[in-house]
Amino acid sequence: MATINDNYLKLKAGYLFPEIARRVSAFSEANPEASIIKLGIGDVTEPLPAACCEAMKQAVEEMSDRATFKGYGPEQGYLWLREKIATQDFQARGCDIDASEIFISDGSKCDTGNILDIFGHDNTIAVTDPVYPVYVDTNVMAGNTGSAQDGGTYEGLVYLPISADNDFTAALPQQKVDLIYLCFPNNPTGAVATRDYLKTWVDYARANDAIIFFDAAYEAFITDPDIPHSIYEIEGARDCAIEFRSFSKNAGFTGTRCALTVVPKSLKAKANDGSTVDLWPLWNRRQSTKFNGVSYVVQRGAEAVYSDAGQAQVKQLISFYLENARIIREKLTAAGFTVYGGVNAPYIWLKTPDNLSSWDFFDKLLHNCHVVGTPGAGFGAAGEGYFRISAFNSRANVDDAMRRITEKFKA
Amino acid sequence: MATINDNYLKLKAGYLFPEIARRVSAFSEANPEASIIKLGIGDVTEPLPAACCEAMKQAVEEMSDRATFKGYGPEQGYLWLREKIATQDFQARGCDIDASEIFISDGSKCDTGNILDIFGHDNTIAVTDPVYPVYVDTNVMAGNTGSAQDGGTYEGLVYLPISADNDFTAALPQQKVDLIYLCFPNNPTGAVATRDYLKTWVDYARANDAIIFFDAAYEAFITDPDIPHSIYEIEGARDCAIEFRSFSKNAGFTGTRCALTVVPKSLKAKANDGSTVDLWPLWNRRQSTKFNGVSYVVQRGAEAVYSDAGQAQVKQLISFYLENARIIREKLTAAGFTVYGGVNAPYIWLKTPDNLSSWDFFDKLLHNCHVVGTPGAGFGAAGEGYFRISAFNSRANVDDAMRRITEKFKA
Structure with a gap:
C-alpha cells in the first residue's frame, strides 16, 4: 500500500486560522443576528489601489488580443517587475540586490514553506516563540522536527522566547543553529528591529555559517526612519x-x-560531501520545476505599486491602517489593557486581562463583544496570556469594536 | 554550516524547457534576421476567451470597491468555482466527485510536484518513458529516487516504456508499485487511453493498494466520444x-x-504504524498551510469557462488547435515522416528521420527551418529518436512551418 508522509501526523490540531474560522462560524450560526467585527486574521479590508486596478484591467485587455496575449511567463517573474523591485525597494535603500536575485511568487506564506525544499533535514532550526505558525508547521511537515511535546512545542526546534521582558526581540541562541526565522515588523507582536539588533543576528549568522529567513511582509508599516526595512540594509546580510x-x-x-523572495547569489550552504x-x-531550479x-x-498590478500614483495610494492605505492601530492602542490602554506593538506595525499585542488563557479571552471577546481577535497561544506556547488585535478594518468597525470592548472590559 | 537538500545535486542538466529556450536564444542572437516559429513548449498562442476576459475585468472592478473587495479567499478555492467544476466536468460525465474534493491551484505543474509532500519516501513509483519531466524531477528533488544512471534514468524509479510497439500505452508493471503517473491525452506522445485500458490500471491499483496520479490537462482535446475525459469515469477510480x-x-x-486537483475523500494510504x-x-492541511x-x-476568469459563452469559446479554441494538429499530421506524413498523436491531442509525435538523435534533429530543424520543436530525449531515454511538435500556434505559422519543413525534408 502507498505510504503517507508520517510527519503530517505530528501536527497538532488545525492550522490556527481555520480553527478561528470554525469557532466564528459556529458562533455566527448560533447567533445569526450578531454583527461580528473581525480583527483576527491579518486580512486587509480596503480596496486595491486604483493604479493597480487600472494596470490589471489593461493587462486583461492585452490578454484578449492575439498580438498582446501572454502565455507562460518566466518562472522567476517578469523582469520589468523584478527590476522595479530591485531599484525601488532595495537599491534605493542602499541594498546591493539585483533583479536576478528576486523571485516573484504567489505568496510569502507559500515561499516561507517552499524554501525548505532546498535545505537538508539535518539543520538545527530556530524560531521565536510566539511565531507565525507556518514557519513551524512547514518544518514539521518536512520532517525537520521530532514529535509534538506538552506545552505546544516540537522536539528538535530551538525556541527563542520573546516577551515584554526582552522587548519582543529574541536573544541569540545559546547553541549553534543553522536556519533562523526572523520577522520584523513582527507578526504577531508588532515589535520592530533596530539596525543594531539586526546586526547582532547578521554577525551571528556569518560567524556560524547560518542562514536567516527574514520575513519583511510588514515593512511598509515602518514610519520610524531609523528602523531598517530590509535585512540587506545590514552589512554582510x-x-x-x-x-x-x-x-x-x-x-x-x-x-x-x-x-517575492530574495535569494542573493552570494549565499552558500553545505552538501553531504562537505x-x-x-x-x-x-532555488532557481526549484521554482523552474515546481512553479x-x-x-x-x-504581475502588472504589482508593477503599478511602483508608479508615482501607486506609491501615493499605498502610502495612504498604510496611513489609514496605522491610524486604526493608534486608535486601538489608545482605547485599549484607556480601558486598562497592557498593549504592545501597533506603532510601526498593523498588529497590537495585548496581555489578556485577569490571567485569562488566550483562547478563553478569544471566546469571551467573541461572545460578549462579537469581536474576533487571535489567541496568542495560537502562535506558540510563549504566546499564552497574550492576544493579537489587527488594525486591518474600516474606521467605523475599529471604533465600534473599541467601544464594545471598552464597555465590557472597562478598567 | 546549513546543509542543502542533496537530492538536487542528482538532477541532470537543466529542466528541458529552459534548455530549449537557451538554444533558441543563442541561435536567435547569432541570427537576428531569422523568423523563428515555436512549436516547442506547449504554450498557447490565441487570446483568452472573451467570457473570461469580461469576468476578470468585472472582478478587478469589484476589487476597486470596498463593498465588493475580496481579501484572503479559501485556500481550497471559492465554492462557486468548485461547484461548477464538480457539476460540469465530473458529474455531467457520471463521475461521483463532489465540490469539496476539488482543490483550485495555480497550476498542474505545481500540483503534480506538490502532491508528493503528503506521501512517504519509501513508495515504489512508476512513470512512463517518455514522460512529462516534472514527474521525474520532482521525485528526484523529494528524495524518492537514487542517482542518475547512464541513459538518462534514475535509480529506484520503475520506467514503463511506451512506443509505437504498444500504441504508446504502457503495460502493467511486472513488480508491485505504489504510485503511478498516467497522463492522457498523453504529453508528449499525443496518445489517448480507452476506457478498457484505463480500467486495467484502476483494477491494478485497487488490487495493489496503489495510487494513480492521473494528469488530464489535455482532456479538452478529446473529440472521440468513446474516450474517457476523467479517470473517475472508470468504476473504482x-x-x-x-x-x-x-x-x-x-x-x-x-x-x-x-x-485543479481532485482528491476523493475515499482515498487511503498507510502510516508508519500500519x-x-x-x-x-x-492534502487539505498541506494546501491550508503552504498555499x-x-x-x-x-478564479472569476476560470468560472466564466463554465458559462454558455465560455463553453462555446473554449470549443472554438480547441477546434482551432486540433485543425492545426490535423494539418501538421497531414503535411509531415506527406513529407515522409512517421507521425503519431495529434488527433485527440495537441501534440504530434514523430520519428526523427535518418536515425538522427532527437537533439540533433532539434538543432537541424532550428538551423535549417527556424522551427522549434521538442526533442523526445528530453522526455526520457525511450523518447530518443522521437520529436514532439505542438499544434499551439497561429494557422499562418503552422502553415509556414510545414512549408519550411516539407522543403528541407521532402521524402
Whole structure:
C-alpha cells in the first residue's frame, strides 16, 4: 500500500486560522443576528489601489488580443517587475540586490514553506516563540522536527522566547543553529528591529555559517526612519539572509496574490560531501520545476505599486491602517489593557486581562463583544496570556469594536 | 554550516524547457534576421476567451470597491468555482466527485510536484518513458529516487516504456508499485487511453493498494466520444486516483494560472504504524498551510469557462488547435515522416528521420527551418529518436512551418 508522509501526523490540531474560522462560524450560526467585527486574521479590508486596478484591467485587455496575449511567463517573474523591485525597494535603500536575485511568487506564506525544499533535514532550526505558525508547521511537515511535546512545542526546534521582558526581540541562541526565522515588523507582536539588533543576528549568522529567513511582509508599516526595512540594509546580510516580501499588506493583495523572495547569489550552504554549494541555482531550479510564475495580470498590478500614483495610494492605505492601530492602542490602554506593538506595525499585542488563557479571552471577546481577535497561544506556547488585535478594518468597525470592548472590559 | 537538500545535486542538466529556450536564444542572437516559429513548449498562442476576459475585468472592478473587495479567499478555492467544476466536468460525465474534493491551484505543474509532500519516501513509483519531466524531477528533488544512471534514468524509479510497439500505452508493471503517473491525452506522445485500458490500471491499483496520479490537462482535446475525459469515469477510480486538471490548455490560461486537483475523500494510504489514513485531510492541511488560494480575479476568469459563452469559446479554441494538429499530421506524413498523436491531442509525435538523435534533429530543424520543436530525449531515454511538435500556434505559422519543413525534408 502507498505510504503517507508520517510527519503530517505530528501536527497538532488545525492550522490556527481555520480553527478561528470554525469557532466564528459556529458562533455566527448560533447567533445569526450578531454583527461580528473581525480583527483576527491579518486580512486587509480596503480596496486595491486604483493604479493597480487600472494596470490589471489593461493587462486583461492585452490578454484578449492575439498580438498582446501572454502565455507562460518566466518562472522567476517578469523582469520589468523584478527590476522595479530591485531599484525601488532595495537599491534605493542602499541594498546591493539585483533583479536576478528576486523571485516573484504567489505568496510569502507559500515561499516561507517552499524554501525548505532546498535545505537538508539535518539543520538545527530556530524560531521565536510566539511565531507565525507556518514557519513551524512547514518544518514539521518536512520532517525537520521530532514529535509534538506538552506545552505546544516540537522536539528538535530551538525556541527563542520573546516577551515584554526582552522587548519582543529574541536573544541569540545559546547553541549553534543553522536556519533562523526572523520577522520584523513582527507578526504577531508588532515589535520592530533596530539596525543594531539586526546586526547582532547578521554577525551571528556569518560567524556560524547560518542562514536567516527574514520575513519583511510588514515593512511598509515602518514610519520610524531609523528602523531598517530590509535585512540587506545590514552589512554582510547578502552572505547569510533570504528575505521574503509581499504585496498583501502594503497594497492589499491578500486576495490578488503576489509576493517575492530574495535569494542573493552570494549565499552558500553545505552538501553531504562537505563541499560548498550556491543556493541561488537550487532555488532557481526549484521554482523552474515546481512553479509556473504568477499570473501576468497580477504581475502588472504589482508593477503599478511602483508608479508615482501607486506609491501615493499605498502610502495612504498604510496611513489609514496605522491610524486604526493608534486608535486601538489608545482605547485599549484607556480601558486598562497592557498593549504592545501597533506603532510601526498593523498588529497590537495585548496581555489578556485577569490571567485569562488566550483562547478563553478569544471566546469571551467573541461572545460578549462579537469581536474576533487571535489567541496568542495560537502562535506558540510563549504566546499564552497574550492576544493579537489587527488594525486591518474600516474606521467605523475599529471604533465600534473599541467601544464594545471598552464597555465590557472597562478598567 | 546549513546543509542543502542533496537530492538536487542528482538532477541532470537543466529542466528541458529552459534548455530549449537557451538554444533558441543563442541561435536567435547569432541570427537576428531569422523568423523563428515555436512549436516547442506547449504554450498557447490565441487570446483568452472573451467570457473570461469580461469576468476578470468585472472582478478587478469589484476589487476597486470596498463593498465588493475580496481579501484572503479559501485556500481550497471559492465554492462557486468548485461547484461548477464538480457539476460540469465530473458529474455531467457520471463521475461521483463532489465540490469539496476539488482543490483550485495555480497550476498542474505545481500540483503534480506538490502532491508528493503528503506521501512517504519509501513508495515504489512508476512513470512512463517518455514522460512529462516534472514527474521525474520532482521525485528526484523529494528524495524518492537514487542517482542518475547512464541513459538518462534514475535509480529506484520503475520506467514503463511506451512506443509505437504498444500504441504508446504502457503495460502493467511486472513488480508491485505504489504510485503511478498516467497522463492522457498523453504529453508528449499525443496518445489517448480507452476506457478498457484505463480500467486495467484502476483494477491494478485497487488490487495493489496503489495510487494513480492521473494528469488530464489535455482532456479538452478529446473529440472521440468513446474516450474517457476523467479517470473517475472508470468504476473504482475514486478509491485509487488523484486527478490533475488545468485551465491552461482548454481556455489558454498558461499565463493566467489556474488549475485543479481532485482528491476523493475515499482515498487511503498507510502510516508508519500500519494504520490506514485518509489522504483528503492531508492534502487539505498541506494546501491550508503552504498555499493561500488562487487570485480572486483569476478564479472569476476560470468560472466564466463554465458559462454558455465560455463553453462555446473554449470549443472554438480547441477546434482551432486540433485543425492545426490535423494539418501538421497531414503535411509531415506527406513529407515522409512517421507521425503519431495529434488527433485527440495537441501534440504530434514523430520519428526523427535518418536515425538522427532527437537533439540533433532539434538543432537541424532550428538551423535549417527556424522551427522549434521538442526533442523526445528530453522526455526520457525511450523518447530518443522521437520529436514532439505542438499544434499551439497561429494557422499562418503552422502553415509556414510545414512549408519550411516539407522543403528541407521532402521524402
